[in-house]
Amino acid sequence: xxxxxxxxxxxxxxxxxxxxxxxxxxxxxxxxxxxxxxxxxxxxxxxxxxxxxxxxxxxxxxxxxxxxxxxxxxxxxxxxxxxxxxxxxxxxxxxxxxxxxxxxxxxxxxxxxxxxxxxxxxxxxxxxxxxxxxxxxxxxxxxxxxxxxxxxxxxxxxxxxxxxxxxxxxxxxxxxxxxxxxxxxxxxxxxxxxxxxxxxxxxxxxxxxxxxxxxxxxxxxxxxxxxxxxxxxxxx
Amino acid sequence: xxxxxxxxxxxxxxxxxxxxxxxxxxxxxxxxxxxxxxxxxxxxxxxxxxxxxxxxxxxxxxxxxxxxxxxxxxxxxxxxxxxxxxxxxxxxxxxxxxxxxxxxxxxxxxxxxxxxxxxxxxxxxxxxxxxxxxxxxxxxxxxxxxxxxxxxxxxxxxxxxxxxxxxxxxxxxxxxxxxxxxxxxxxxxxxxxxxxxxxxxxxxxxxxxxxxxxxxxxxxxxxxxxxxxxxxxxxxxxxxxxxxxxxxxxxxxxxxxx
Numbered sequence: 001x002x003x004x005x006x007x008x009x010x011x012x013x014x015x016x017x018x019x020x021x022x023x024x025x026x027x028x029x030x031x032x033x034x035x036x037x038x039x040x041x042x043x044x045x046x047x048x049x050x051x052x053x054x055x056x057x058x059x060x061x062x063x064x065x066x067x068x069x070x071x072x073x074x075x076x077x078x079x080x081x082x083x084x085x086x087x088x089x090x091x092x093x094x095x096x097x098x099x100x101x102x103x104x105x106x107x108x109x110x111x112x113x114x115x116x117x118x119x120x121x122x123x124x125x126x127x128x129x130x131x132x133x134x135x136x137x138x139x140x141x142x143x144x145x146x147x148x149x150x151x152x153x154x155x156x157x158x159x160x161x162x163x164x165x166x167x168x169x170x171x172x173x174x175x176x177x178x179x180x181x182x183x184x185x186x187x188x189x190x191x192x193x194x195x196x197x198x199x200x201x202x203x204x205x206x207x208x209x210x211x212x213x214x215x216x217x218x219x220x221x222x223x224x225x226x227x228x229x230x231x232x233x234x235x236x
Numbered sequence: 237x238x239x240x241x242x243x244x245x246x247x248x249x250x251x252x253x254x255x256x257x258x259x260x261x262x263x264x265x266x267x268x269x270x271x272x273x274x275x276x277x278x279x280x281x282x283x284x285x286x287x288x289x290x291x292x293x294x295x296x297x298x299x300x301x302x303x304x305x306x307x308x309x310x311x312x313x314x315x316x317x318x319x320x321x322x323x324x325x326x327x328x329x330x331x332x333x334x335x336x337x338x339x340x341x342x343x344x345x346x347x348x349x350x351x352x353x354x355x356x357x358x359x360x361x362x363x364x365x366x367x368x369x370x371x372x373x374x375x376x377x378x379x380x381x382x383x384x385x386x387x388x389x390x391x392x393x394x395x396x397x398x399x400x401x402x403x404x405x406x407x408x409x410x411x412x413x414x415x416x417x418x419x420x421x422x423x424x425x426x427x428x429x430x431x432x433x434x435x436x437x438x439x440x441x442x443x444x445x446x447x448x449x450x451x452x453x454x455x456x457x458x459x460x461x462x463x464x465x466x467x468x469x470x471x472x473x474x475x476x477x478x479x480x481x482x483x484x485x486x487x488x489x490x491x492x493x494x
Contacts, residue, residue: 134340139292139329140333141353141354142358143326144323147357151353156343233344234388
């Protein structure tokens, strides 16, 4: 039992520093994918709502594909599939062969691309929930589209979409575990390595579970208060 | 006596929604200080006409000018009229303001912020100056005590008075009212009409789509009767509500039992 505590501690054989680093990396990669998903999701929602016909179609198809395939597959395709395609292309054309892509970047982009597909639906619904008169009042006073979006639409959409975005964030956080396949030593990968090298899988997977729960609970609390703040003008 | 310059010139405005022709060529000129009431049955096109004036609706035909600036309307390659320069359209709209039937205050901003938003963000005026103007306007509409409240807390009449303060905050050349009292309880109607009357008295140029006959008769300088998308008759209220009024307008008035 004392062994267990030692390998979990901060001592020379302890895994605590690496596990904590793993937590931070999980948070970082989830935040990056969430941010990519939000920016791209807003653009996709805009494309679905106001884009020309071909763009509306393209955004629709994007959503169908990215929501319809396993996220692990997206990660594998971008991390292993795409470089091998580039490699064979570079052989054909005599370019310099590129190395393996950075796992953090590819990981957050892959999860972000999927996240964007879900967030686009949320933003689309959120904008639809704003009465038309809100836009008209702004336009009638000479607001530009951008200013109307920033000052009138965004704060009101935030209130509607924050609970749903909290859900997406929670999925992002959990899906970031799939990035372990790229070798990025986030929490999942670190606990896999720890479990293997110490031969205490139950202990380390149990600890990983507890750490994931801490991360999801803390962040859903943060979303709860964020939601309350964005809703401050609509209470009683 | 010199004739004041026109603030708004709308020429031959036409608009159809699908097969239904809502405006069949309506022209209107509003000179500085005029208060024009637009009356008509439901479906007569009066709200659509008003919304064409600040390009919330794009007319199918016609020209609009605010002062001597033409609205940027041009035909696209399918021959349909469209806004050809959205920044010029926005610039034109900064010269006007609109008061809506449903108030359309921004719910996430306080009363004071609602009033300050356009002069601050669109006109980029000095914050101190905007704040002073907003406070005196709220005083004016009797809402100074509510400056920190969110719109949801206010009654309809209070919301509409704030919306009027918001419309005046940029000191527009022309204020458009789209049935401003139609969504209000009878006792609230009075407070909003009294406020509009005081605006008329101070020389504001106003175009008012309304069902309030007493307001049209007592406050406006000109009454326009729209019927089936055309100006059926128009003139000063003394004429329109007098013995020589057109039979169609008289028929329109009669159910109101004047």
